[in-house]
Amino acid sequence: MNKAISVSTLNVQIKSLLETTFIQVYVEGEISNLTYHNSGHIYFSIKDESSTLSCVMFKGNTKYLKFQLENGQKVVINGNITVYAPRGNYQLLCNKIEPSGQGALAFAFEQLKNKLEAKGYFDGNYKQPLPKYPKKIALVTSPTGAAIEDMKKVANHRWPLVEFILVPTLVQGEGAAFDIANSIKYADKLHCDIMIVGRGGGSIEDLWAFNEEIVAIAIHEARTPIISAVGHEVDYMISDFVADIRAATPSNAVEIALPDINEHRMYLDSLSNEYINRLKNILFNKQQELSNMKRLFEQNSIETKFNYIQTEINLLKSSFKTDLSQKILSSLNELNLLKNSMKNSFSAIFVKSQNQIDLLKSNFELNHPDKKDKNGFVQISKDNKIISLSDLSIGDEIDLQTPKYIASCILKEIKKQ
Template sequence: MNTPISVSTLNSQIKSLLETTFIQVYVEGEVSNLTYHNSGHIYFSVKDQNSTISCVMFRGNTKYLKFQLEVGQKIVITGNITVYAPRGNYQLLCNKIQPAGQGALALAYEQLKAKLEQKGYFNPDIKKTLPKYPKKIALVTSATGAAIEDMKKVALHRWPLVEFILIPTLVQGEGAAYDISNSIKYADSLSCDIIIAGRGGGSIEDLWAFNEEIVANAIYEARTPIISAVGHEVDYLISDFVADIRAATPSNAIEIALPDINEHRMYLDSLSNEFNNLLKQILFNKEQNILNLKKLFKQNSIETKFEFIESEIKLLKSSFKSTLAQKASNSQNELEMLKRTFENNYSQYLNKLQNNIDLLKSNYELNHPDKKDKNGFVQISKENKITSLNNLEVGDIVSLQSPKYIAMCTINNLKKQ
């Protein structure tokens, strides 16, 4: 008969068996029951359609996890089976986790990008503008890389008046993100006009420090305008989105940050030409004003006024003489016209009087009593007034008069024919 063993012994034997049998396993499943513990450990489960297994990833391995685990996410785990003997529970101890069907770095990049965009880190309204003429620029980059030499050459050719402050920084490998973050914070405290954070080109792994959240936070919190100038990659890095300006290369960052001294020289030449032309125009206008004032002064001088008065007097004299002559001529013409008019009117008046006299004479001759002596015709008078038979009545006393005789008569009978 077998001797019974204790529960602890059984669990120890199971632990030894499982941990020596499943030293390294690759498991694919869907994340569930996810917990990020304050200690830094990650507890979760992976499952498929039929089964579930508990998983743990201790803090020592989480620092190599490039992306954020999410419930429902499909992952591939590299690890081994471990047993917690006091409870008799077994779980999968995760050493490495990769997203299923997608690279860890690509997933981590998209997750951080979405997170920072939601927090407003990419908002264009908060981007700071670069000063037009910076005097001091802090360079957060490696002191031994080619980037610093390229930036110095471009600056010497473009704007040699600027002062550079190099902050030697680890830009690749473990701890690079923390070093870049600290360097940006230090540069922000130096009261520089611009901060350029960057490095030369490389693989995505080499440039990954600029995709870390700690670097994004340092850029976002800086008061100094920052240019992100990392490598020759076509795709944007997280630092490119958060920074105020993105440059394709460190040399391009210098071109963006500094004005072109040659352009300013040409601008100064154009200003000089414009100033000279403007000065010539001003002098010409002043000269014309002086000439005009001189002419005006001459026109209003006493000599000119006397000359004007003399000419006016001469003109008046000439005009007066002409007017007198004209008036004399007009008066003579008027007198002759009046004379002719008077003679014509007088002649007409005399003719009118002569005609009246002739008419009166003719009437007198026609009405002379000697010419009215006709047989059977007498002049009837009543009360010494000539009248006609129509005005007589029975009993009237009238006189009948011919050129030679007067007869007094009484009307006894009067009738109309």
């Protein structure tokens, strides 16, 4: 007769047999009875049409889990069989869990995307417009990556007046998502006009920090308009959907944020040309108007009419040698006086008109943009508005401006002469 063994001995033997036989197994099934324990461990079962298997994933392995487990999900588990000897229970100790039929990262991306979309994080009502002429931009990115240099080059070429504030940030690896979220919160307190959050290209694992919920929440809650610029044009992150603007690359983000200085130079040139052409047209029209008046006067002048009358009178004088001729001569003298008076009046009118034209020409030349730059004369402006020196106070920030230069100053003293 065989010698009996204790329950504990049998359980230990079963444990040794199972744990050495099923060292690494892959099991596919549907999740049920899911429990996220306060300790950080995850307890659940997987089942198929006929059987159920208890599973556990300890806290040390849960940090590698990229998606949220849910009841009813079909998954593939990599793990080993373990036995809890005191109770004689065996379970599957999970080392890695993947969604059945697709990668964990892709599934996690869609899972978080759907969650945030349902909360309204992608709603256009939350999107803020970008200012047209930003003065200060916060860059939440790595200080050592190529992206920061690319953004600086684009800014120097496009709009060198802007000021960049770099917020050094860990953009990949463990703890990157937490660091990005904290950097966004810090940059939001700097009162910048725009914030650019991103990094250069890399693998999906390298870029994954921008797909974390903590980063999405930080972007959504920020008051500063944010441009998400992660990876290359084909890379779409959760941050792209939550941000106010999505840029294909970090360089593209700077192009979106800044105006083109060359376009503004051409626009100013066109304004100058339009101003000059309009003044030339005004002067030309005045000259034409004066010429037309002179021609009309010559055609209908009193002198012409007097000459006609003079001719008639001469005919009468030669025909009549009576007292009537004396009266005609008297009338002729009166007409001559009237003629001279009218001529003098019209001459005065023409002189006045010519003086007005000369004054217009003089004002045009004096106010030409190329002649405004005089030594010792500047235009004073405050908050982009022209202001008189008498309206300023000590401590005011003002700009002293000529057509070619702008000097920013702080007023230290005012003396009245």
